[in-house]
Amino acid sequence: MTEHHAPLPSSVQPVFDTVLQRNPHEPEFQQAVHEVLEAIAPVVEVQPELARDGILERLVEPERQIMFRVPWLDDAGTVRVNRGYRVQFSSVLGPYKGGLRFHPTVNLSIVKFLGFEQIFKNALTGQGIGGAKGGSDFDPHGRSDAEIMRFCQSFMNELYRHLGEHTDVPAGDIGVGAREIGYLFGQYRKITNRHESGMFTGKGVQWGGAEVRTEATGYGAVFFAQEMLAVAGDSLEGKRVAVSGSGNVATYAIEKAYQLGATPITASDSSGTIVDEDGIDLAVLKQVKEIDRRRISAYLDHRPRATFIEGGRPWRTAVDVAIPSATQNELDGDDARALVDSGVRVVVEGANMPSTPEAVDAFRAAGVLFGPGKAANAGGVATSALEMSQNASRQRWGFADSENKLREIMKNVHDAAFAAAERYGHPGDYVVGANAAGFERVARAMLAQGVI
Numbered sequence: 001m002t003e004h005h006a007p008l009p010s011s012v013q014p015v016f017d018t019v020l021q022r023n024p025h026e027p028e029f030q031q032a033v034h035e036v037l038e039a040i041a042p043v044v045e046v047q048p049e050l051a052r053d054g055i056l057e058r059l060v061e062p063e064r065q066i067m068f069r070v071p072w073l074d075d076a077g078t079v080r081v082n083r084g085y086r087v088q089f090s091s092v093l094g095p096y097k098g099g100l101r102f103h104p105t106v107n108l109s110i111v112k113f114l115g116f117e118q119i120f121k122n123a124l125t126g127q128g129i130g131g132a133k134g135g136s137d138f139d140p141h142g143r144s145d146a147e148i149m150r151f152c153q154s155f156m157n158e159l160y161r162h163l164g165e166h167t168d169v170p171a172g173d174i175g176v177g178a179r180e181i182g183y184l185f186g187q188y189r190k191i192t193n194r195h196e197s198g199m200f201t202g203k204g205v206q207w208g209g210a211e212v213r214t215e216a217t218g219y220g221a222v223f224f225a226q227e228m229l230a231v232a233g234d235s236l237e238g239k240r241v242a243v244s245g246s247g248n249v250a251t252y253a254i255e256k257a258y259q260l261g262a263t264p265i266t267a268s269d270s271s272g273t274i275v276d277e278d279g280i281d282l283a284v285l286k287q288v289k290e291i292d293r294r295r296i297s298a299y300l301d302h303r304p305r306a307t308f309i310e311g312g313r314p315w316r317t318a319v320d321v322a323i324p325s326a327t328q329n330e331l332d333g334d335d336a337r338a339l340v341d342s343g344v345r346v347v348v349e350g351a352n353m354p355s356t357p358e359a360v361d362a363f364r365a366a367g368v369l370f371g372p373g374k375a376a377n378a379g380g381v382a383t384s385a386l387e388m389s390q391n392a393s394r395q396r397w398g399f400a401d402s403e404n405k406l407r408e409i410m411k412n413v414h415d416a417a418f419a420a421a422e423r424y425g426h427p428g429d430y431v432v433g434a435n436a437a438g439f440e441r442v443a444r445a446m447l448a449q450g451v452i
Contacts, residue, residue, distance in 0.1 A: 005034050006357075011044045012037040015056045022061075026109030028328060032116050032353060033060055035360075039435035042424040050443040053451055059442070062115065064088040067108065068158040070136055072151045075144055084155050086134035086162055086170075089115040092445045095166055096132035097122055097381060099173030102180065106135045110328070114173075114352055118381070120438030121374040124413045127385035132168055134159070140175050152183035160191050165198035165391070171384050172202040174247065174327065178214075198391035201384035210387035212402040213380075218252030219403070220379015220410045221323055221350040221371075226260060227414035228346060228369045228430070237261035239345075242319040243280075244268045245326035246289045246296055249350045249377070253323050254280050266314035268326065269296040273314045276306035318342040325350030333358030340366040349373035360431065375417045375434035382409040 008016055019033050037056070044051045066086040074080055085108060088096045098118040101111075111133050119131030136155060140148050162168055172181050185200045203209035212219070222236070229235055241257050241264040243250050254264040263279045269289075274280075274296055284302040288294050297308045315322065315335035322344055324331045328351065336359035339347070347363055348371035349355060355363070355370075363370040383406055390397060397405070413434075420440070421433030 005030065006038075008034070008037055009041040009045070011048075011051070012041050012056065015060060018057065019060050023109070023112070026112060028109045028113040028353070029116065031357065032113040035353075035357065035431070036116070036120065036435050036439070039432045040439045042426065042432065043436045043439055046424060050440065050447070053447060055443050055446050058446065059090070059119070060116070062087050062089045062112065063091060064162075065108070065112075066134075066159070066162055070138065070151065070155050070158070072147070072154045074147055082136050082138040082151070084134070084136045084158060085111045086159055086168070087111050087115040087132060088162070088168060089131040089133075090119045090442065091130040092442060092449060093123055094128040094130050095164075096168035097129035097171075097384065098132040098134070099171045100176045100180075100184075101133070101135035101173040102138045102140050102175030103135070104137055104139045106137045111135060113328070117352055117374050119442060120435055121378045122381055123438040123441040124375055124416060124434060125378050125382040125385060125409055126412060126416075127382055127409075129169075129381065129385050129388075132170075133173075134170060135173065135176070138175075140180065145179070148180060149183045152180055153187040156184050156187035157191070160188050163188065163199055165196050165388070169199055169201060169384070169388060171200070171381070177248070178202070178204055198388045201387045203387070208387075208391055210383060210390055210402060211397060211399040212406055213383045213387055214248055215252040215255070216383035216406055217249045217377050217380030218254070218325065218350060219256045220382065220406060221249070221253050221325070221348045221376045222256040222260060223379065223407050223410040224371050224376040224414055225321055225323070225346050225348045227411055228348070228371060231418065232369065234345075235261070236321070239263070239320040240265055240318070241321040241323060242266045242314040242317055242339075243323045243325055243350070244273070244314050244330060244354070245324075245351065246285060247325075249380075250323075250325040251282070251285060251289070253325055253350050254285070255282055257321075257323075258282070262321065265319065266317060267296060267299070268314055271295045271297060272308055272310040273312045274299045274306050274308050275314070275317055276303055278305065315339050319344060321346045321348070323348050323350045324354035326354065327351055328353045329356050331355045331359050333362055335359060336362035340368060344368055347371065348376040350377050352377065364429065364431065369428075370430060372431050372434050374438065375413050375430060378413050379406055379410055382406060382413075
């Protein structure tokens with residue numbers, strides 16, 4: 001992978017060279033670091049003090065990396081063994097905060113890329129939370145509830161010693177929803193003998209969870225798109241929208257897009273993409289994916305006028321707005337050029353780093369409004385921080401109040417990124433703006449707290 005990385009400005013290239021040397025088999029992590037260093041180079045050149053005392057060198061090295069064995073029994077009585085991870089990247093702004101991902105593709109590179117991104121995303125929210133990520137190569141798909149419970153309990157038997165409401169606060173991610181969070185939290189409570197509500201977010205609303213947390217990442221991405229369009233004197237009203245994925249992020253991006261007057265026409269999973277020119281039927285999508293837990297093609301059983309593109313992605317359909325919401329590197333350069341050619345105006349990343357560097361370059365070169373994940377999908381972790389606040393104060397906020405707070409936070413994230421892009425001579429470039437704004441906050445806190 002190393003030969004594919006474009007040269008960086010001399011102010012940051014030595015830091016990246018060290019990352020390549022220390023992490024030679026971690027392409028996703030290398031990609032994330034390269035993107036951030038490229039974007040913050042203008043900051044370092046204007047404010048060299050933000051790179052003194054080894055700030056950059058410390059930023060790219062996690063404070064702690066935890067990797068552990070997770071043995072568990074399947075329903076046939078066979079012992080299975082998975083690998084668990086937690087990478088605690090930065091706690092300079094607050095306790096470590098970031099999700100857990102259960103998926104067969106999870107490895108150290110992916111967890112480190114996600115944790116590194118989380119530093120700047122969390123800083124952008126202004127909520128006083130650090131950056132971390134974790135997970136396992138366990139695949140919950142097709143497993144019984146009992147198997148998932150036993151896995152989660154074994155996973156927490158090791159991880160619990162590294163967690164706490166003032167230390168590290170995990171949440172869900174791909175493969176970790178309300179069911180898994182319930183099992184994980186229950187085991188933490190059993191082991192520690194503490195009902196420490198604030199040490200896990202994404203909990204059920206009846207036992208400490210926050211309203212809008214399930215919807216937050218998808219809603220937040222659409223709010224971010226709305227803010228970008230507003231600056232350009234436009235809105236989502238009447239826009240055709242392509243969404244990838246069919247999990248929480250995609251589902252609630254579709255829901256909010258409808259509420260703001262747009263027409264989402266795609267959804268997808270690993271088997272392919274559905275295109276419904278009449279607009280995605282949200283009730284059918286939820287039935288197929290959340291209740292029946294079937295492949296996306298089952299959507300056609302309910303909506304026969306829709307089409308299914310086996311193995312295809314949503315990016316070859318003419319739309320005004322694209323919201324990649326599935327997984328990393330799902331939208332490549334060819335996809336980006338196809339979207340540009342069909343007239344796409346706005347791309348917001350609902351997932352983490354779903355666009356390849358080539359795709360990002362294509363969007364930026366074409367003048368497409370591009371919202372990078374660390375800004376556009378910050379709504380999830382922002383609402384997690386609101387959940388932490390409610391747990392700490394023993395308060396409960398209603399859905400409308402929570403959604404209004406989310407909308408305000410996403411506007412603040414947008415405005416911070418927009419202003420930073422202007423400040424460093426890259427007006428309208430949200431990649432530079434989001435990274436620069438997040439980096440400024442983290443670097444100043446690191447300088448204030450000394451070399452630790």
